[in-house]
Amino acid sequence: MAKKAAAGVDKKQIKHIAIAGNIGAGKTTLTKILSKNFGWLPQFEDVENNPYLNDFYEDMPRWSFNLQIYFLNSRFRNIIEIQRGEEIVIQDRTIHEDAMIFAPNLHSMGLMTTRDFENYTKLYETISSLIRPPDLLIYLKATVPTLVNQIQKRGREYEDNLRLDYLRRLNDYYEKWIANYKDGRLLVIDVDQVNFAEDEEAQGEVINKVNAELYGLF
Secondary structure (H helix, E strand, O other): OEOOOOOOOOHHHOOEEEEEEOOOOOHHHHHHHHHHHHOOEEEOOOOOOOOOHHHHHHOHHHHHHHHHHHHHHHHHHHHHHHHHOOOOEEEEOOHHHHHHHHHHHHHHOOOOOHHHHHHHHHHHHHHHOOOOOOOEEEEEEOOHHHHHHHHHHHOOHHHOOOOHHHHHHHHHHHHHHHHOOOOOEEEEEEOOOOOOOOOHHHHHHHHHHHHHHHHOOO
16 A cells, blocks of 8 residues: 555656565566666665675674674665766665664663664764755555565574564564655555565566556546
């Protein structure tokens, strides 16, 4: 469902589409689908070359701050490139999810010290004052069983140690963030009901919703 009313805009004004959602929600899959359909430049989360990810999943308290700083820097650099570039970019995960969901969750679970969390938060606040929000944020809403099923399907070894309570807590943070999102246009896709990963009809439904949000086309 669309969170905000559709409003047609000049296509030339649109530069940045972002997809948000919990681990396993289908962000990469939808990024590929929309990129192909609209001709947008895809920007994926780099999980293969991340120097901290495997260490983080092995020892979260030790590596949580390092990982979050790495993501913050990487995503900030990506957004600067988007804002300076000429192409429309669709981004797999946003800089705001790290600050509004992942870092607070790590801190609340005792996996990031208060000192590190406050340092991280202040850095994010400085960075966020220098960037514009996406022209459209697409949030993939999914229940924990759906997330677990999709995580198991893709079979990433470093995700084997993910706990159900960790995914549930992330979902709670996501729902709170989206409920209070006021930075721009927002489209919510219920992944439990719209299986765009495997159903072409569902893919068409999502494409139509995106068209409506961006260009006022139905």
